[in-house]
Amino acid sequence: MLTKDTLDTLNAQAVAAAKVSIETSGHTLAVVPDNCNLRNLEEFQSHRDRFRGSLHTHSLKAFAAYVERHIGGEDDKGASGFVDQDAMRAIVIFNLGTPDEAGHGDDRATLTLKPTAAYKALTEVIGRSMSQQQLAEFLEDWAPHIIASAGEQQLNTLAAINAVRRMQIKSTSELNSEVGDLNNRRSAMEEIEARSLETLPTTFVFSTKPYDPLEVAAITLRLSVITSDKAPVLKLRWVGQEAQQEAFAEEFQQVLEGEIGGLLPLTIGTYSQGN
Known part of the structure; x- marks a missing residue:
């Protein structure tokens, strides 16, 4: 009678001999004997399955140049930009996709303005x-x-x-005192002036x-x-102060529109990726 361990070993050997692989959108997965789990083979390939990464910069020119190089053609995966006026920060997500074909959202560029x-x-x-x-x-x-x-x-x-x-x-003091049969009043006044x-x-x-x-x-x-x-x-x-700082934020948005507004849609606000 075969034991459970023996059956697991036979199954593992059969899976390994079959060399089962699964092609998914952008990934090649292989079925390996360890409990028949799926394993991504990207790390063993000459190239990654897709481009992903994060750029962080304080330079508007560097940010705009990177966005322009990254957008368009076959690599266009639904890029969108988000402008956080309070933080004077802009984030472009190159592979956000669309509601019908959502992207992974893990290819980004972030611009954070640095005060002079x-x-x-x-x-x-x-x-x-x-x-x-x-x-x-x-x-x-x-x-x-x-x-x-x-x-x-x-x-x-x-x-x-x-x-x-x-x-x-400059400090000056004046002292008043009044004495009567039924009362005794005393007052002091001090004037302080910066000169x-x-x-x-x-x-x-x-x-x-x-x-x-x-x-x-x-x-x-x-x-x-x-x-x-x-x-x-x-x-x-x-x-x-508040009104002038709001004006700085509005100017930031206008500068961004002039630099990259023609390349992708810009939205005022912040964005977080859902699970």
Whole structure:
């Protein structure tokens, strides 16, 4: 009587002798004796069954050139692009296919815009509490990008920086005391004022490209001086920040449309592959 192990061995030898292979769309599978599992033979072939991979770049020109080379002809498998405006990122999926003939979606190119050095430095100080020295050093580092003003008066940038450095807090106190037969009242008033030996700037205009493919933007900054301590605390506030950042995202979309919009459809949003 044959045991189970003996039967498994005979079956395995029969499968191996039959050299059974299965041709599927884009793959060659072989039936191997190990419990008659299917095994992909791609790793043993001279070429892969299909092209797949992922490109990641910060360069719009490199991204557009790669997409153009990759699209069209017999290799066109239903390419689509998706633009994530919040992340300033675009993803092209070359083999997405169609709803009727879905592709594998594993051949992609991703563009993530990298902020310029000036824009990155600016975003790092927006809303941050700074000392006089910290703000002055920031202004000195990026002076070529900055126009300072006090109200309607435009200031020399170096003079504006010097005004920040020479800022002082002036404190004056007034004490009132009144004594009567039935009451005793005492009050104190203290006035604290931030002053400078130079004209103190109230507004800065910081001009820079936020991201390399975009145009130069003029970003308006308001200077706030907090005088609740012995030394003044300074903050820069970006006027209209959300609206201007939305404009950057819209410009990004327009630049992409100009570069690759004629090659494939672009959709605003993100895409995730289902199982």
